[in-house]
Amino acid sequence: MTKTKVCKVCGVEKPLERFVKQWRNTSGVLSVCLDCYYARAKAGYEKLSEEEKERRRLERNAYQRKLRTPEYAQEMERKRAERGLRAEALELSRAERTARKNLREEKAAKRAERALQIEAAVALYPALDRWQAVKKYDYETNPAHREHRDEVRRAQQRRHDKNNPEKRREKEKRKRERNPERFLEKNRRYAARRKARLLAEKSSPLTPEE
Numbered sequence: 001m002t003k004t005k006v007c008k009v010c011g012v013e014k015p016l017e018r019f020v021k022q023w024r025n026t027s028g029v030l031s032v033c034l035d036c037y038y039a040r041a042k043a044g045y046e047k048l049s050e051e052e053k054e055r056r057r058l059e060r061n062a063y064q065r066k067l068r069t070p071e072y073a074q075e076m077e078r079k080r081a082e083r084g085l086r087a088e089a090l091e092l093s094r095a096e097r098t099a100r101k102n103l104r105e106e107k108a109a110k111r112a113e114r115a116l117q118i119e120a121a122v123a124l125y126p127a128l129d130r131w132q133a134v135k136k137y138d139y140e141t142n143p144a145h146r147e148h149r150d151e152v153r154r155a156q157q158r159r160h161d162k163n164n165p166e167k168r169r170e171k172e173k174r175k176r177e178r179n180p181e182r183f184l185e186k187n188r189r190y191a192a193r194r195k196a197r198l199l200a201e202k203s204s205p206l207t208p209e210e
């Protein structure tokens, strides 16, 4: 489907390629169609004096000669490249603006969502301070957050145990004293597993591979 546009001079709808090109515009054309543009230029020319027409004819001829020189071709090539770069930069800045806008909207949506969560947390745990309520709410409702917090806590505990071997031994001792049955049971299970493993190794000794 070819895009069309209504000329603001003659009011006729025509395809875009029948309009005067203008790369700065988003649509790439002016709002005047080529026919009207040429008609206006021609009418303007007819109004000129004979001397002026002659002057312009000479000027046009000089220009035509200039068009055929290699310097002119080079200059045009340079200008075309420049124009391409400018258009590219414009396109980039447009894309950047859109990206920034999307990011802003995304952040606003996230903030709004968070505000709702905080409201819910405060309503859910009225006895707690606001930040404590939010912390608890996150822990209870967000599995990823809970996983993370638990892992952080386990890491802290491991570090603490490593740095305080005395305390760790005491803690284990207290645990054993609190529930000796459980530890005995654990030891029995371990011994049974060990025995079974040793027996299995003895009954089927590893044969060297052939």
Ligand SMILES: [Zn+2]
Pocket (backbone or CB within 6 Å): 007, 008, 009, 010, 011, 012, 032, 033, 034, 035, 036, 037
């Ligand atoms: Zn027109």
